Structure formats: C-alpha cells, structure tokens
Amino acid sequence: MTLVLQAVVNGLEMGLVYALVAVGLAIIWGLMEMINFAHGELLMLGMFGAWWFSTTLHLDPLLAIPPVALVMFGVGRLIYTLLMRRVQRGETFAQIFATIGLFFFLQNSAVAAFTSDYRFVEGGLLSRLSGINLHLAGLSVGLPLLIAGALALVLFLALYLLVERTEFGLALQATSEDREAAMLVGIRPQRMFAVAWGLGAALVAVAGAILANFFAAYPQVGFPFTVLAYAIVALGGFGSILGTLLAALLVGVVQSVTVVYLPPAFKDAFVFASYLLIGLLRPQGLFGKF
C-alpha cells in the first residue's frame, strides 16, 4: 500500500511539473485554438536561457525566470506576427505545417548554436536541495519538486485570475469565441492573439527555466513534454485553466501508479487510454465547454 501511496505522491509532484509545461499550451491551443507543435522547442529555449544565465552570469537559474520570460514573450509575439498571423487565415493544416517547420527550425538552430551536448545548470537553489525530502506519514516528498510544484500553482493562479477576472482575460476569451463580435466592441483580435502567443511562450519558457534544475538541457528535450502537454490540455478541456491543472495531476498519477503494477512500457499507453476514455464520456474534456 505504501508503494502505491508513494507512487501517487510522486505522480502528483510530477503532475505539477507537467502542468507547468502545459500551461503555455493551454493559452495558445486551449484558449486561442491555435496549434503549436513547436511548444516543446520554446520549453527548450527556456531551459537553455536558464543554463546560459547560470553559467555565464553565475546567477541562480531561478533568477533567470524574469529575463527569460520577458525575452520569450517577445519571441512568442514575433512568432505570431511573422508566421502565425499569416497562416491563421488559411486551413488548420497550414498551422500544423508552419509549427512543425518552426519545430525543426528551432531545434536545429539549437543544435547549430549549442551542439547536442547535455547541459546542466549548477549550484542553483533547487540543485542544492536535490535529495532533500520531507517525510509525511511514511511517505517521502522531494523538496525541489515541491518548490517547482508550488511555483506551478502560483503561475496557474495568476493565469486563472488574468483570464477569468480581468478585462484583458475577457477580451482574450471573446476573441477566441467570436473574433468579429470582439471587433465590434473595440477589441483588436490580432493584438490579442499576439499577446496570447507571447504569454504562452513566456509561460512555457518559465517552465523550462525551472525544469533546467531537474533535467539536462539539450536541443531535443522538448518533444516528450510536448506530447504530454497536448494530452493534458485536451484531457482538461479546451480553454479551461483549472482543467489543465487537474489533467496534469491525473496524467502524473496515472503514469506513476501504472508502473507500480505493470511493465513501464504501459506508462504512456495508460495516459492516452485515459484520454480516450474521457474523450468517449466527455468529448469536451474534464472541464471544457462546447
């Protein structure tokens, strides 16, 4: 029983990390309904940003969060303005191919710039805390992941308040629901999309800056996270910030508990089986609306 409970705890911790990765996609794909297959590459850029800060400026990678977020906000806006705004007018396939192209462009540019070496951030607060666990009722909770999880919750809360409780958030939702109607009330949709892309890129880059404390940074690091992020956003329900968070926790727990009983090969199979099951019962996802 302890084994299972520990697996649940591990899964929840990992789920918060996944939530952190998925939150940016929740904005771009979930809320604004634009496809972005280069999501993991933005994560990778965030990781490299944190690594660069920690090795060049000898700063804690956590201190890299504000500048990385700022730069990546600009990158996100730029991606929208230069690329996505144009393909948005066409078929959905155009978005798919454009972002797959962006995926290869960013990944291969990183290979050219950094080589495929594995980069590790050193000496940061979370690295120094690694191996330190809190013990509760015979269960062990890793402190660094707990801190990362807390940061994820703060980000989610901030995003939730931004989207649900501010005029800007309402404008984002209005743009997503009916662009022409939004224009009639004075909202500039393209500005909203550009900000959403900036926000999405900044959020996933922040996730990258935090993840750099736990994972090696290398050009291909983003892909496995992208796949999970898509499952999480779809599972949680398009446009639902709370749904994304809960779905991420569910994915973490399903992955973790599956391996306690079954061969690890089933780990992701069960995650996607959960998605299929929920898709059958609630096609709009856990908290999504039609």
Added chain:
Amino acid sequence: MRGFRVTLAAVVLLLMAAIGFSPSAPAAVQEVLVGELLPLTGNFASLGQQYLWAGQTAEDIVNNDYAGLQVPLGPGKGFPSLGGATLKLVVRDDQSRGDLARTLAEQLITVNKVVWLNGDGTSGNTSLLQPVVEGFGIPLSCHPCASPTLTDKGFKWFWRTGPNDRTMVASVFSFLKEWPDHGGPRDLKTIALFSCDNLFCQDNHKIATELATRDGYQIVASLTTKTGATTLASEVQRLQAANPDILFLVQYPPETTVFQADAKRAGWTPKVIATSNGAYSDQTWLVAQRATNGAAGWIGRDPTAIDLASQKPAWKQVNEIYKKYSHGQDMGELAMREITGLLWMADVINRAKSVDPAALARAAEETNMTPEQMIIDYKGIKFDKNHQNELATGVVTQVGWDDQKHTIWPWDLAKRAGYTMIHPNPSWAERDAKPKPR
C-alpha cells in the same frame, strides 16, 4: 606487316602495364566518396555529433600529411595506391529515424555514387540499412554499433571492427565473477536489470539475463522502459523495493539523467551500478557528470582501456586533430571506435587499389591489422565469417572521483592502470559532499 602488328600489340600492352590500365585505374579516381549517414538531429544527436567529429578527423588524417602519425594513411596525402585521390565524406542527417536512413542510403548510393556507406551509428537504424545496402552490393560499416544481431545475420556487405555487446557485456560479468578473488566483495548475490527498449537495449538486456543466470545471480527485477521518459520515479521505486546488490543499467543519456534525478530523490544507491554503452559511452554525458560527481563509482564496459590508450603518442596526436572539430572535447571511446573503423576502411580502399565493390570486399576480408596501427587497444583487426572483428576486445572501467574512466578488468591492464576502485557505489550525499572535478 605481321611483324608490325606484333610490335604494335607489344607496345600497347607495355603502355597499359606502365599506366596500370584497369577498369578502375588509379588516375581515374580523384575523390573517394564515402557516405556518412548519421543521426545528427533527433534522439541520438549527441551520438551523431561525436561520429561526425570522428569522421572529420579520419578525413583530415587521410587527406593531410601527418608524417609521424602511426595510423593507417597517417603519413602522406590521400590514397597512395589511387594516385593521391582524397577521401570525401558525403554526410547526411537521418534525424535518428530508421525510415529516413533507408531513403538517404538509397540516395547516397544511387545519386551521390558513394563507394562505401558508414552509419548510422545506432544498431536499430543500422539493422534497417543492412538489407538496402545488401541489395546494392557496396560495403556498409558501423563500428560503434554493438548489437550482435548485426553480424549474426551473416550479411555479405556489412563489416564491424568494434566489439559487439556479447563480448562487452560478458566482460562485465567476468569482472563481477572474478572480483572476489581480487579483493572484491563477496556479498553480491542479487541483480536488477533496467534497460531501454530498442534493438541495442534489448540485446543487452537479453545477454545480461543469460549471463546473470549462468553466474548464479538472483534476478530480483527486470524492467524495460521506452526512450524519451520524462520520469522514472516509479521504476526507481520498484528497483528500490527489489533492493538488488547490483543494478545493470542500459539507458541513453537523457533517460540516465532522469534516472539519476529520481534515484537521488528516492535516496537510493545500489552497491554496484554496472552499465553497458548508452550514457556510459557518451562523452558529453560523462563530461556533464563533472558538475555533480554523478558517475563516480559507476562501472561499465568499454572496447578499450581509455586511460592506457590515451598514453599512446598516436592517441594524443589524433585527439588533437579531433579537438579541432569537437569544440575542444576529448575523444571518448565511441569516437575512438569510429576513427579506428574509418581508418581501417581507408586502409582497405588503399589496399584494394580500386573502388570496385568486389575489390573492396576482398581487401576487407584480407585485413590483418596489428595493434600498433591503432589508437584503440584491440588485439588487432581480423574478421570472422560474419565480418565481425574477432580481435576486438572488451575491458571494464570505472569512473573515478576525477570523472575519468579507469581500467579495472582484465586484471593485467588494471594492474598497469594502478587505480584503486570505489566500492560500494557512493551515496548521493557523498557525491554532493566531495569536490567536483572541473
């Protein structure tokens, strides 16, 4: 008139002999094109880049005059028997994808007209290339590929100078078996196997299972996980619960890094971590461990005693050339295997005096290279009937606190290396506390 014809024929024959007339006369070849099919992007990019640097090193050695360098085609420029023709690698990136590798192989052979294909550096993708290249009938080589099945299938056109996993995993188990008689622990009774899931991983897993059973270890856990894992926490939990004395770990660098983080979080270290290729052979992973002491105490198999081989003058000279391409990184054992293989290939082409596939195959089969000609310490290069180098060896090394590999088996080489082993495998707290090598 008849006398004139006889004289004319004799003159023509003499002229043909003088210029060495043949369908592929040396003067006809300006450049020897070799296809270098590598995973330069995608999952195996960190391996691919090392193979690329190794290829560029070999190309540099063949094409430039390194007078004092005692490796095949070190002294002199180009291929002497082909009138000084140069070696040109035609590099293609297969994005770590087997399907793309097949397409590119066909392209390299039919469009670029390469005379030899080298790649792709991973056993799984190379196994997909084999039937394609076999159909075209040109030599294919993959020197760092270690899966025994690549040569067991008896392909006519495939060659491997490096040792296969059967040789190398057997080295690890020989070491473990003989260790107690050389002052090692006598309490290693149980083992857990934890590997990735592609051809190379499955071969290692299978061989280790056979050898562990043969040597009387109790297998307490046997797990396989797919590449690209974002967490291995539950796998670590299961391994920890099984409490093996030895963990036999075969994972690529990203998954090894995830494993290390999760094992550290769980506060788990078995007495022995023995590995086979994967991260342990990846120089970039090894270099990265300097920041954390993460690899200290890990045991693994290598095709060469890198600490001893690096004392050879030829190794040092080749390493300097390699560093021109590798952004200053030293050669790891994968690069050594690849460079050795590519220089053997150059020697074959030179001995064949032709780029005709049949001549190349004949020269390859006639290979009998001695250890003095190599930067790696194989006992030589000589092929068995399946084109596996039967003189390729396996040694066992351990990563020390200096983040360098030290030879610990065979015992005669271990004695020469003069290294004191770390045992048991240090705890994570001990790794954190120790100074980090820079």
